[in-house]
Structure formats: C-alpha cells, structure tokens
Amino acid sequence: xxxxxxxxxxxxxxxxxxxxxxxxxxxxxxNKAEDxxxxxxxxxxxxxxxxFAGLTDDDGD
Numbered sequence: 407x408x409x410x411x412x413x414x415x416x417x418x419x420x421x422x423x424x425x426x427x428x429x430x431x432x433x434x435x436x437n438k439a440e441d442x443x444x445x446x447x448x449x450x451x452x453x454x455x456x457x458f459a460g461l462t463d464d465d466g467d
Contacts, residue, residue: 444458
C-alpha cells in the first residue's frame with residue numbers, strides 16, 4: 407500500500423470514527439437542555455428567583 411493509500415484509509419477511519427462521538431455529544435447536550443426547568447434555575451439562587459417572580463403573563467390569562 408502506498409503512502410497515499412494509507413493516508414486515505416486513515417482519513418476515512420477518522421471520519422467514520424468521529425461521527426458517533428459527535429452524535430453522542432449532541433444527544434447528551436439535548437437531554438441536558440430539555441432537563442432545565444425554572445425550578446432548577448432558581449433553586450438556591452435568589453437573583454434568578456426574583457427575576458422570574460417579576461415576570462408577568464402578557465397573554466392576559
């Protein structure tokens with residue numbers, strides 16, 4: 407196998423090997439974003455509690 411052939415095989419390996427890691431990272435980040443709630447954001451944080459308490463409902467409900 408020539409040097410170009412080896413480089414091509416290595417390049418393809420890295421491309422296919424990095425894709426699942428990228429997808430796994432996005433999956434974990436998405437789960438963490440969905441897990442955020444106002445309760446979690448304000449727990450133990452008086453500044454954020456005051457900010458959310460000061461919000462009003464603009465829909466008039």
